[in-house]
Amino acid sequence: MANGKVLVIMGSDSDFPVMEKCFKMLKRFEIDFEAHIASAHRTPAKAMELASKAYDNGFKVVIAAAGMAAHLAGVIAANTTLPVIGVPCKGGALNGVDALYATVQMPTGIPVATVAIDGAANAGVLAAQIIALGDEELSLKLKSYKEELASSVGAKDEGLQQKIANMED
Numbered sequence: 168m169a170n171g172k173v174l175v176i177m178g179s180d181s182d183f184p185v186m187e188k189c190f191k192m193l194k195r196f197e198i199d200f201e202a203h204i205a206s207a208h209r210t211p212a213k214a215m216e217l218a219s220k221a222y223d224n225g226f227k228v229v230i231a232a233a234g235m236a237a238h239l240a241g242v243i244a245a246n247t248t249l250p251v252i253g254v255p256c257k258g259g260a261l262n263g264v265d266a267l268y269a270t271v272q273m274p275t276g277i278p279v280a281t282v283a284i285d286g287a288a289n290a291g292v293l294a295a296q297i298i299a300l301g302d303e304e305l306s307l308k309l310k311s312y313k314e315e316l317a318s319s320v321g322a323k324d325e326g327l328q329q330k331i332a333n334m335e336d
């Protein structure tokens with residue numbers, strides 16, 4: 168296992184289908200994690216408690232996922248010194264754009280690293296990259312992952328070249 172664990176907080180159980188990609192990425196890199204549901208609006212005391220105790224509980228990174236008003240990542244960031252990664256989730260009338268703005272537009276001193284709307288897999292990769300700063304084995308796993316990504320693009324390019332060569336006029 169990696170030398171750090173990740174705390175994942177979702178604003179609702181409806182965020183699970185999006186966050187499943189994050190969980191799979193953390194498992195891929197053998198990073199321990201805990202996941203909880205806490206709402207910035209419905210259970211603010213629970214959200215603040217999770218954030219304020221995260222460091223003492225051995226977490227290295229916190230990932231916060233929420234849709235619509237999406238204040239969860241900001242509430243978490245305001246209550247911890249750990250890096251916080253926000254995952255804005257699709258939903259509501261603005262299809263996630265409101266969540267993106269709420270997550271990314273943080274005041275000075277309360278940063279939230281923000282991934283794309285429904286970008287949970289990237290949140291997992293970013294958490295791994297942060298933890299890898301102090302974990303050489305994890306760093307090697309990330310390097311291998313990036314090589315796999317590059318290889319898959321090469322294979323897709325070969326497939327494209329074959330399709331073009333086999334096209335009829």
